Amino acid sequence: MADHQRIHPVQPDVEAPQTPTARLVPRGSSRSDKGDPVEHYPPFRHNIPVTHSKPPHNKRSCCRKFLCWTTCLLILQIIVIGIIAAIIYLVFRPKLPKYSVDGLRITQFNLNNDMSLSATFNVNITARNPNKKIGIYYESGSHLSVWYTGTKLCEGSLPKFYQGHRNTTVLDLALLGQTQNATGLLSSLKAQQQTGTIPLNLRAKVPVRIKLGKLKLMKVKFLVRCKLVVDSLDADNVIRISSSSCKFRFRL
Numbered sequence: 183m184a185d186h187q188r189i190h191p192v193q194p195d196v197e198a199p200q201t202p203t204a205r206l207v208p209r210g211s212s213r214s215d216k217g218d219p220v221e222h223y224p225p226f227r228h229n230i231p232v233t234h235s236k237p238p239h240n241k242r243s244c245c246r247k248f249l250c251w252t253t254c255l256l257i258l259q260i261i262v263i264g265i266i267a268a269i270i271y272l273v274f275r276p277k278l279p280k281y282s283v284d285g286l287r288i289t290q291f292n293l294n295n296d297m298s299l300s301a302t303f304n305v306n307i308t309a310r311n312p313n314k315k316i317g318i319y320y321e322s323g324s325h326l327s328v329w330y331t332g333t334k335l336c337e338g339s340l341p342k343f344y345q346g347h348r349n350t351t352v353l354d355l356a357l358l359g360q361t362q363n364a365t366g367l368l369s370s371l372k373a374q375q376q377t378g379t380i381p382l383n384l385r386a387k388v389p390v391r392i393k394l395g396k397l398k399l400m401k402v403k404f405l406v407r408c409k410l411v412v413d414s415l416d417a418d419n420v421i422r423i424s425s426s427s428c429k430f431r432f433r434l
Contacts, residue, residue, distance in 0.1 A: 274394055279318065279345075280310040281406050281428045283384060284352075291417045299364030301336045303328055303357045305384070311345045317393035318345045321401060324388040328357055330381070333367055335359050340388055375414055379424065384408040403433045 270276070285306035293299055305328070311318055320343050327337040336359030345351055361367060374380050386406040392399045411425035 270394065274313070274315045276316055277312045278430055279404070280312065281386075281408070281430060282308050283408050283410055283423065283426050283428070284308050286410070286412060286421045286423060288415055288417050288419070288421060291415055293364060293368055297363055297365050299335075299361040299368060301357075301359045301361070303336050305355050305357060307353045307355060309345065309351045309353065311347065311349045311351075314347055315395060317347060319391040319393060319398070320345065321389040321391060324386065326355065326357060326384065326386045328359075329383040329385065330367075330371065333361060335361065335382075340386070371415060375416075378413045380412050380415060382410040382412060384410060384428075400434075405431050405433060 287304040290302035322342045324340040328335045336357035338355050338357035388404040390404050391401050408428040413422045
């Protein structure tokens with residue numbers, strides 16, 4: 183039996199339709215009508231500078247710090263001064279000088295033709311330095327005066343001298359004065375003299391320098407106030423001092 187051979191027609195190869203290739207367009211752009219890519223730019227933005235606000239300045243905190251430091255410095259200064267004063271006291275044992283009015287003599291006390299009162303007093307003042315290691319320099323520029331009920335009768339000054347350790351110095355001082363329109367003053371003095379008690383005040387302001395060992399300190403002022411009671415103010419007569427007391431203090 184003969185073999186039957188089937189022949190299948192061979193179809194010619196059909197070319198696949200070619201699709202046009204698209205041009206690559208970058209991201210963020212589009213095509214124009216002509217086919218060219220159109221680039222899109224981001225919208226323009228105004229850059230506004232950012233300002234960081236500073237924390238508020240605390241004035242109260244600064245004031246508190248200033249007051250705290252000032253207080254600490256003052257306390258430290260007081261402590262240092264206290265330590266120095268304690269050392270000086272322990273080493274030198276300072277004592278206050280003492281003053282007294284021991285004698286008074288009047289060489290002139292009369293009313294002039296112009297109704298002015300002329301007075302000349304000779305006053306004996308004793309100054310005592312009881313310190314063992316402290317000396318006193320009495321400088322120039324001192325002032326002494328004698329007063330009666332608010333009226334200055336006479337005035338003078340101390341000489342310049344040095345008073346050593348445990349020294350007693352007696353000073354004989356001449357005080358001069360002239361008071362204008364003194365008729366009322368003289369009448370009051372005569373009336374007071376009849377009672378036998380005439381109150382007088384002696385005031386002294388003396389610049390001095392203290393010597394501690396070999397160290398000479400800054401200048402200070404001695405202020406002395408003496409209250410006297412005498413029996414008379416007659417010239418060329420013995421004046422008896424019935425009461426005398428002096429107070430002393432110093433000032434920078």
